[in-house]
Amino acid sequence: MSEVEARGLEVRYGNFTALAELDLKVAPGQFLVLLGPSGCGKSTLLNAIAGLQDVTKGQVWIGGRNVTWAEPRDRGIAMVFQSYALYPKMTVRQNLSFGLKVAGLPAAEIDSRVRSAAETLQLGALLERRPAELSGGQRQRVAIGRVLVRKASVFLFDEPLSNLDAQLRVELRREIKRLHRHLGSTSIYVTHDQVEAMTLADNIAVMNKGRIEQLGTPEEIYGKPASRYVAGFVGSPAMNFIEGTLESTGGQPVFRWGGRGVPLSRYDMRDGTHADGRRVLMGLRPEHALLGDAAAAADFDENCTIDMVEKMGSDTLAWCFSTSGHQLSVRADADSGLREGETIRVGLPASRLSLFDAATGERL
């Protein structure tokens, strides 16, 4: 189990900066997810760590060694790709053993490793088949098997589940998590799917324009997003945002908009933030809104007229217009019986809000 580290890593294509002076440390055995939209540099970072992408500046360290210019095979890594990347003319067995053969392992050792990987992934019956004769899920299992047989100390995953249908994705997600628990290899996993990120990760690094916006546990990323960008990207349905000002009333900070104010005495404000009337964005997750009787106990509450109701099955999402003219989405129980046109009371608990500087986007 190796530590993986990027030191001041920079990758540029001509004038385009794909990675900008990026520092990242992944502890041995940790499962790190790189999360971000396409073009944010997450795959570039993974490829740079794998040695498949030349870096412009900076260093890559794996297991205490500077491997910046080492060949991929000399880095102690194994990798799973989005398109499976199986060798089409080889059988499953040949696909699994190719890397070991190249490494010159004895046949008996290769055979036992292939057999054990096939057993772990339930591929035993498919060993003599070609990739074309396998389903998508089976193919990705083989790709994961190719990682297992290498007994690498670092596993790299490049959007491995994106090509699969929803059900298989959930199934293989669990399988990957179980494998990680079982093997404990340091893992770096690239995805744009926040559910995958939340469920798999020990730590999530949310990336934007070649930088890491926030690095933290899934709870931190979700509950205390470090920036407006992270808050908007993580969470589905998305966070509600209201623009207003941060002012001070009687020594206490208050969020004000349209003549209304949310007292923030219970908000965990970052030290050194001055309530000086600056423009801020207030963020509220739909499930943190308090409805009905509970709303009265919140730091602030007002009426909201329901415009549309979306039933998710497990719960219900209601879109409503508040009396201050903002559209809010609030989550309610599936059996709450909310109807379109109905006016409900919505409460905002200050402790669960997120405040961002409107100019810089940083959390306050």
Add this chain to the structure above:
Amino acid sequence: MTDVVISAQQDRSGHAHAGRKPRRMSADRAGVYAFLLICTLFFLIPIYTMVSTSVKDMADIRASNVLSPPQQVTLAAWGTAWNSACTGLDCSGVKVGFLNSVKIVVPVVLLSILLGAVNGYVLSFWRFRGANIVFTVLMIGAFIPLQVVLFPLVKMWAALGIYGSLFGVIAVHVIFGLPVVTLMYRNFYASLPIEIFKAARVDGAGFWRIFWSVMLPMSAPITIVVIIWQATGAWNDYILGLTFGGRENAPMTVQLNNIIGSQTGERQFNVEMAATLMTAAVPLLIYIVSGRWFVRGIAAGAVKG
């Protein structure tokens, strides 16, 4: 959206199909068929003439016109053409040229595949600084007419001591074919997912290992195209064989021309026809056998396999 739903429902209830079934044959249909028939005849009549003439004997040829069928089918002219047709004083038939052509075409095809595949592989996967320039230069090479460089090439080959040798002809064919063959392989490899290449690198395979074990086995569709392309090209070639082959290595096309050009006295049409048919048979056979794959290989880039 609503429209779509309604028409689909109509379909199911059968209303949309209520009209009369269209008639199979109409005036314009007949016109099209007539045109196609004429085109077919246009191309088939010369071939018919060649085949029928080649199986007539000389008396038959003298007595009938070119379109009349043979009185009696004889393969004597084919035997003569193969074994004892004369070019000047040498009377050992087109089999000499046939063997020469085989000796040229087989190495040309093998070398073209190998060099073109490696070139395409490098240009697609091992991008180096200036790869685009190399590729552009190669493409310009594909459009340079042969005749322009013929004379300098003769001088160069003579200086290298390979002028008039079998190797000299083969080398010229391979070099002139390389731009197009490289382009074919490069485009084919560019259509493959790059992740297969990355996976092989992570698996520890090096330049040649990836080429032999991963890329070449996947290259069958484009290799078939290259085989057809280069084999027919080299077989049908006349000018390169004539210029670089010298007397001993003259390919079948050159020999055919010599046989037809050097005859004195009564023209032996049947022997000439037979020799021509034999010369044309090889590329024809290649097309008939592998035409199906040819189309498939050309289209292979379009659909990810």
